Amino acid sequence: MQCNKTAGRGFPAGLAERPVASARRGMDLKRVKPGSRRRDLRHPRLGRPLKVYWVGLVCAVLLPVGWGQSPVRPPQGPPPLAAPPQFSVVIDAAHGGADTGAHLTEQLEEKDLVLELSVELRSMLSAHGVQVTTTREMDVTLSPLRRAEVANHRAAGACIVLHATASGHGVHLFTSSLAPVSPGKILPWDTAQAAYVQSSLRLSAEINSALQHAEIPVTLGRTFLAPLDNLTCPAIAVEVAPLGRALLGRGAMSTDKSDAQPTPVTDPEYQKQIVSALTAAIEEWEHDVTGETKP
């Protein structure tokens, strides 16, 4: 404040805005005789005392730097919130390596199909700006323990476990059968998902809605499944089954002609529909969790 006043009184308007120029001018001071008083030092053209110019120079340099650092303590209030962790998704392509999973066709095994789906889903989510971590990118054996470790270290906003089967119809969405508990400081490994079951059910509803919107039949269920029960994130197992051949009851076949030929899980268009629906659901879920909408 003192600097401000001094600068305002002792400087012409243009000088405070050009401190470097004023310094150069200060170098042109004429030498005075020895024994003369210090206050006699004056600017050769403006005729003001040199001390005033030095104070003004220092204030002119320091003022812009310290403008935002007011010495006055800010009013007491809640501390500024830390930036929330970035929303991310973990995709677990089930099985792999020696664990082949189901034999979907003569040549195709479950581990290969879910890896392909995982890569497609990761690419599409990344293209939509969602940070994605996958548990495996190649045909390797991974224990459920290791998969859960990878997912839990990410502290992800959603965990998707991908499976495929030759039985059933459409897409099966499974959440953990564990009874919901309120989250505590310590979560037992075997039942870690119990603290997230409610949010997992909401995520399941979100994905169900997106799949229904894409006209893909969905079956909802709950099960005990590794590593689903060990995940500390909203987690869901997505099992892809052939499309079509909807049966109405015990032995009663649908009369819909379009259902006559089942669509296999290997159908690229069917896979694309599922991946698109999952991407839309996860984007919506991100909006629900973070409150942010992607452009």
Added chain:
Amino acid sequence: MIPRYQKVFFWVLLLATMAMAAYLLRLHTKSEERVLATVERVPLSAPDTATQTPVMLLVANDYDGSLTPVAERIELPDQMNTRARFLLNELLAEYAKPEALHPIAQNAGVDDVFLMPMTVERDGMAGTMAVVNLSGSLAQVHPSGIEPETMTLLSMIGTLHANLPEITEVRFLVDGEPRETLAGHADLQRSYLASSTPIPGVDAGADVPGGATP
């Protein structure tokens, strides 16, 4: 006129025949007693006059993920663990039919059911734990997938609970050994609460299969 020696010969022969008949009869009785003493008197098949018991089987449907109650009348033995095994094999026989909506290519697969009283009370009652020993061949031919495996387990648990309400908890073994999964997916290392498996038409709010808790 019959000579006297012929009369004597006739009567001697008649007496010898009767003595031999008596001796044969005696031998037959002795041998029958000997055979009956060694053979276990257990009926190998149920008699036709046995009473048929009404039972409810919860049959799985892979296409909508539901459990459908099917009422049947079958002949059941008296022992509880044998009844449980009969019920489960009857359920698996449904899945072996050509028109089954949850096909399993084997019409039997439950080797034993062991019943153990629970020491810990649940919901105010000490129930019974059923340990179902599945055959390795059933696990071998079972369709692999979360849904088919879960539906098999839930239909077994639901059928046991619907017909034997004292069974409150169920565990599964394969060939007498603990196993991680049935066919690569559904966890067999947990205990399933039979009472929380919904029975359509019996339990309220039973539209979503699952719900078993450890």
